[in-house]
Amino acid sequence: xxxxxxxxxTEHLTGGHAHIHRDDxxxxxxxxxxxxxxxxxFGGMFLLYMAYRLEYTFEFQISAKELDMALGTVNTLILxxxxxxxxxxxxxxxxxKKTLSLIFIIATISLALAFLxxxxxxxxxxxxxxxxxxxTELAEKSNGEIIFFGLYYAMTGLHGLHVLIGIVVxxxxxxxxxxxxxxxxxxxxxxxxxxxxxxxxxxxxxxxPLFYLLH
Amino acid sequence: MATDKNEHEKSHLIGYGTYVxxxxxxxxxxxxxVAVAGLDLGNFTLFTALLIAAIKxxxxxxxxxxxxxxxxxxxxxxxxxLLVLVIVFVLMGFDVFYR
Numbered sequence: 065x066x067x068x069x070x071x072x073x074t075e076h077l078t079g080g081h082a083h084i085h086r087d088d089x090x091x092x093x094x095x096x097x098x099x100x101x102x103x104x105x106f107g108g109m110f111l112l113y114m115a116y117r118l119e120y121t122f123e124f125q126i127s128a129k130e131l132d133m134a135l136g137t138v139n140t141l142i143l144x145x146x147x148x149x150x151x152x153x154x155x156x157x158x159x160x161k162k163t164l165s166l167i168f169i170i171a172t173i174s175l176a177l178a179f180l181x182x183x184x185x186x187x188x189x190x191x192x193x194x195x196x197x198x199x200t201e202l203a204e205k206s207n208g209e210i211i212f213f214g215l216y217y218a219m220t221g222l223h224g225l226h227v228l229i230g231i232v233v234x235x236x237x238x239x240x241x242x243x244x245x246x247x248x249x250x251x252x253x254x255x256x257x258x259x260x261x262x263x264x265x266x267x268x269x270x271x272x273p274l275f276y277l278l279h
Numbered sequence: 280m281a282t283d284k285n286e287h288e289k290s291h292l293i294g295y296g297t298y299v300x301x302x303x304x305x306x307x308x309x310x311x312x313v314a315v316a317g318l319d320l321g322n323f324t325l326f327t328a329l330l331i332a333a334i335k336x337x338x339x340x341x342x343x344x345x346x347x348x349x350x351x352x353x354x355x356x357x358x359x360x361l362l363v364l365v366i367v368f369v370l371m372g373f374d375v376f377y378r
Contacts, residue, residue, distance in 0.1 A: 096357070111371050137309070144309060148302035152298055273331070
């Protein structure tokens, strides 16, 4: 069996132009499987959130009022826009428009950085008010409030880490596109990076109303 | 085979306009969810917020993540993953409610 297929492969390789085997659907399926493990990771945290929110409904509502709704909204708009530029960068490379694709990748990275800068200011303000894990001021609050801010830091923190990883991945994609490693005929790396980036956006779509819009 | 596939993909490239329209819809929904949060809908507050989040997710998954245009196997995978998530949440909900 294997020798027969090997023979076929050799024949195929020697037969014509150099053909490198590529499985685009397989690559994408693999990426989706990875994304499902990410969904499980965050899903577990959303489960905790649900259980504690049912137990400490009132405390969750007071705590949420301390979060900066305006900054959260701005970050939502930033991430949604970055998802658009990500999708457009793939659309551009599919049409063989390298420069346009590069511009859209740079735009996506810039928006991701803007998101993290906002996050920095948001967290700094919280730290300033003595709300951070292990703070004595926070420890004096009720159990429900401590749990709310614990979940807030764990979930938005893990999400922020994903944004940071996304930036690194997109920097690689930027180099790949610039060096013609990603082209109109071979853009699965960019496509899969896009899937990852959209997942980061998806998680924020749920984090935002559950933490910032609770009144 | 590879060229066949590329031809196949090129035949239904998603236009820039589709993405821009989805983005506009997403922005509108984001603003809507903030506006609705200001209202006092009682028990429906969480439901409304999650409903809007679900619509936004569907837009992102279908258009931006190309699930609408992908082979059926991707839809099957996604459906199974979402089903598992729903089962876990429903079971946990029962456990917390009837404790």
